[in-house]
Amino acid sequence: MQHRMRIFSGSSNPGLVDRICDSLGVTPGRVKLTKFKSGESYVHYEESIRNLDVFIVQSLSHPINEHFVELLVMIDAAKRASARTVNVVIPYYGYARQERKAAPREPISAKMVADVLTTAGASRVVTIELHAAAIQGFFNIPVDHLTTLDLIADYLRSKNIKDPVVVSPDAGRAKLAEKLANRLDSPVAIMLKKRPSHNQAMITHVIGEVEGRTPIIMEDLIDTGSTILKVVEGLKERNAKDPIVCATHAVFSDGALQRLDHPGISEVVITDSIALPEDHSARFTVLPVAPMLARAIHIILEGGSLATLFSDSGI
Secondary structure, three states: OOOOEEEEEOOOOHHHHHHHHHHHOOOOOOEEEEEOOOOOEEEEEOOOOOOOEEEEEOOOOOOHHHHHHHHHHHHHHHHHOOOOEEEEEEOOOOOOOOOOOOOOOOOOHHHHHHHHHHHHOOOEEEEEOOOOHHHHHHOOOOEEEEOOHHHHHHHHHHOOOOOEEEEEOOHHHHHHHHHHHHHHOOOEEEEEEEOOOOOOOEEEEEEOOOOOOEEEEEEEEEOOOHHHHHHHHHHHHOOOOOOEEEEEEEOOOOOHHHHOOOOOOOEEEEEOOOOOOOOOOOOEEEEOOHHHHHHHHHHHHHOOOHHHHOOOOOO
16 A cells, blocks of 8 residues: 555644554655744655655644645645645544634635635545534535544443433534434433623523433534533533533633533543643543544545445434
């Protein structure tokens, strides 16, 4: 496989690339990533990639704009170096929460990101748990949309949780919560909330029975953690047990890592789609996405269906 392809890491999550390459039995590609004094990104591939299938792995995590521009420069450099295909692996697709106009004169930034990636020369995008699955339709190139649902469900089943209830923090995550509940043979509850401003939420109602049960709060991402704490407070007011918080993407901005190390939360289950500081609390369990991404890359190269990776091919 090594003679046909190369996997290169952006600066957002090099450890993830090492783990992907270990799973595939290949060596990470050699690339130099630096910045000029002015802050401009510079990329130099330190080996030939002519007529090779190139995979560039870069999560659009903090600092998102720097990582995004670096990714674009990496795509451009690969295209100009005569790579056969330039496959962009974006474990966390930033700007995905700006996928529609919620008010007049707002951008649809998720579409802008898709347009720019395509214009820069991406041949394919591989991503995990988009905030809105419809973002796949923003691209005119193939998009492989992966899910961590089975990964999280397998871990939760291994814990033999007594009287679980899967909780959707809002109506928008209800479908995701329902699919997790089906895998766990558990009931579902939905929190209804209103948002007075960005990154703030107020719980107004809970649909479903949570009293005396262990809530499993299911989200696609956690940003500041403030909304999650509001959900936890709402559940405790209804006499639920200490919840388990699950999310694919640990965005964790504005002190979220410390905020979620909360005595009212029994465990926070996340993945390594975004690099996490090594000195995090034992309350956090990090599940690996590298094996799933490695299998996806293998299927893309050798042929086959990515649906075979999941018990349910839809998210």
